[in-house]
Amino acid sequence: MKYIALPDNKVRRLSFYLAMEEYVARHIDEYDAFFMWQVEPSVIFGRNQLIENEVNLDFCRLHGIKTYRRKSGGGCVYADMSNIMFSYITKDETVGFTFNRYINMVVLVLQKLGVDAKASGRNDIMIGDRKVSGNAFYHIPGRSIVHGTMLYDTNMVNMVGAITPNDEKLISKGVESVRQRIALLKDFVQIDIEQFKTFVRENLCKGEITLTSDDIRAIEEIEKEYLTDEFVYGNNPKYTVVRKGRIEGVGEFEVRIEVKNGVIKGLTMLGDYFIVGDVDAAIVKPLKGVKLSERDILEALPDNLETTILNLKKEDFVNLLLRK
Numbered sequence: 001m002k003y004i005a006l007p008d009n010k011v012r013r014l015s016f017y018l019a020m021e022e023y024v025a026r027h028i029d030e031y032d033a034f035f036m037w038q039v040e041p042s043v044i045f046g047r048n049q050l051i052e053n054e055v056n057l058d059f060c061r062l063h064g065i066k067t068y069r070r071k072s073g074g075g076c077v078y079a080d081m082s083n084i085m086f087s088y089i090t091k092d093e094t095v096g097f098t099f100n101r102y103i104n105m106v107v108l109v110l111q112k113l114g115v116d117a118k119a120s121g122r123n124d125i126m127i128g129d130r131k132v133s134g135n136a137f138y139h140i141p142g143r144s145i146v147h148g149t150m151l152y153d154t155n156m157v158n159m160v161g162a163i164t165p166n167d168e169k170l171i172s173k174g175v176e177s178v179r180q181r182i183a184l185l186k187d188f189v190q191i192d193i194e195q196f197k198t199f200v201r202e203n204l205c206k207g208e209i210t211l212t213s214d215d216i217r218a219i220e221e222i223e224k225e226y227l228t229d230e231f232v233y234g235n236n237p238k239y240t241v242v243r244k245g246r247i248e249g250v251g252e253f254e255v256r257i258e259v260k261n262g263v264i265k266g267l268t269m270l271g272d273y274f275i276v277g278d279v280d281a282a283i284v285k286p287l288k289g290v291k292l293s294e295r296d297i298l299e300a301l302p303d304n305l306e307t308t309i310l311n312l313k314k315e316d317f318v319n320l321l322l323r324k
Contacts, residue, residue, distance in 0.1 A: 003209070011039065013042075038079075152186055247320065253273065264291075
């Protein structure tokens, strides 16, 4: 695996690194590529999430915390210069295998440092019963992109203040309750953050590709999309029915259904689930014009929704839609 290096040590916006992932995926002909990055205080939320549900925008404005949307699924994450973001780009398009291979590579590196790290759930790396890393992925033609956090350290006040917690996920609010659920790597290793980055690079990568000034300009062109209000904030569609819930092993869902005379006229899906297929083609379009009833929905939807949303079973999704 090759390490993708920048020609300088400039700290860039989070959106630049998301664009850099795309550029590497489209233009660097390596089977596996990897790079690490750090940003000034920022919040990054998933492709299918509604910003006002996930981010305390007033707190972020007051404290100079930037907000960005990514193209992968998953949940909302706070990042700053005290933690590290990992990006992994591969030609392998097998979702489960790619995701598991990447997470296990990172777990092995942590174990080499003497950290009792383990993969857990859909996308997490744990130390004991506390989370040290969360990860997400998406596809472009011919490539898979996996990216995630590594909590070496972080500003806990900013983390709690910037991210609006879901009451179902949090037993008690505040820094102390969050601190009990996450692990900071600095508490488990005897090296500083720069030494840790060096260790990761040396253990994951062989060789390096340094991007040129032309590459940087091309990345900045891709970045422009990530900075548009349309991409960051999206549209807040009208709705008449809202179904919220968590499907175990899949994620949080908020489905907004426009209904007229008992018939579905439109449907918008939000949440931190992982998309592996075409949601519009497999779920949204088949349900338009269908009665909001169990029989009609079951007949309209394809049997294998797991090829569209990771681990999603048809009956679980139908139960969510009909939940009162």
